[in-house]
Amino acid sequence: MKVTEGTIQQLRSEGTFLYDMSMINHFISCPSSYHKRHELGLMRNDLRLSTPLMFGSGIHRGIESWYANDKDDQQALEAFKLSFREHEEQPKLGKTGKELRAVYTLLFGCSLLTAYFNKYRGEVRTMMENEIPVAEELIEGIYLAGLIDKVFEVSGKLVFQDHKTSKYYQNFRLNPNGQFMNYKFLVQKLSGRKASGELDMLGVALNNGVNELLRREPFDYTEDQMREWRDSVVMWIKRMDSARELNQWPQSWNCEPYFKECQFLPLCTLPVSSARENLVQSMYHVDFWDPFSVE
Ligand code: SF4
Numbered sequence: 451m452k453v454t455e456g457t458i459q460q461l462r463s464e465g466t467f468l469y470d471m472s473m474i475n476h477f478i479s480c481p482s483s484y485h486k487r488h489e490l491g492l493m494r495n496d497l498r499l500s501t502p503l504m505f506g507s508g509i510h511r512g513i514e515s516w517y518a519n520d521k522d523d524q525q526a527l528e529a530f531k532l533s534f535r536e537h538e539e540q541p542k543l544g545k546t547g548k549e550l551r552a553v554y555t556l557l558f559g560c561s562l563l564t565a566y567f568n569k570y571r572g573e574v575r576t577m578m579e580n581e582i583p584v585a586e587e588l589i590e591g592i593y594l595a596g597l598i599d600k601v602f603e604v605s606g607k608l609v610f611q612d613h614k615t616s617k618y619y620q621n622f623r624l625n626p627n628g629q630f631m632n633y634k635f636l637v638q639k640l641s642g643r644k645a646s647g648e649l650d651m652l653g654v655a656l657n658n659g660v661n662e663l664l665r666r667e668p669f670d671y672t673e674d675q676m677r678e679w680r681d682s683v684v685m686w687i688k689r690m691d692s693a694r695e696l697n698q699w700p701q702s703w704n705c706e707p708y709f710k711e712c713q714f715l716p717l718c719t720l721p722v723s724s725a726r727e728n729l730v731q732s733m734y735h736v737d738f739w740d741p742f743s744v745e
Contacts, residue, residue, distance in 0.1 A: 649668075
């Protein structure tokens, strides 16, 4: 089903948990960190939104606007700039004192989007959906959620598309990929039809021409692969349920995922646990995860 704010509230009031792949990956990475972020809703007061994440979000806003407004470039570029302007990366000084060029800038984003619009302006395909929040029941009482970027009808086939912006655009793993398998599950359940996927990559690099950074790649998973994904998701969610029942959330010491320090390090390095409550009060606030937004 397509999700509204009301749907999430209703599921929560019925005691139904709504998971997305980010939450499941968070639990796999460190149950203690998952507990603090997703069960207690803690967020560090001084946490700044990451520039690459906000750049990706701005690019999404630009492409969403382009498709929603009859491929109007100007409106789409304005949507990108509005979303990203306050997060733009500033040049830094390198070790030798020389200024290093910033990558995540308004100028680079506009060039990348313009190359994207020029490349795909003439393509013939029918857009069925543009940025849809979806939640579907995986097994009784367990709902999976995801925000699907686009769904197209291409030569009588249903294709869901996911836009990615990444510095690692040449090495992106499509198979296995828990997030994309979740999208296939959600789109097929929502539409009642078979669907395959398409990676829509907008790479991030200063040394390449922007046209070389654009890549589209189709992908799909067999029924066996989807069964294995489903069994794995169910098993991980059962472990999460069991951790909740026992109130046991072990640390896994994966404290710098994606080269970024875990926001709960001050809590895990406290010499005396009696000081914990005061530290929570002074350094964190409560803001629960919304599976349909960026963090
Ligand atoms: S600091 Fe390390 S051990 Fe503690 S919650 Fe974060 S990842 Fe887990």
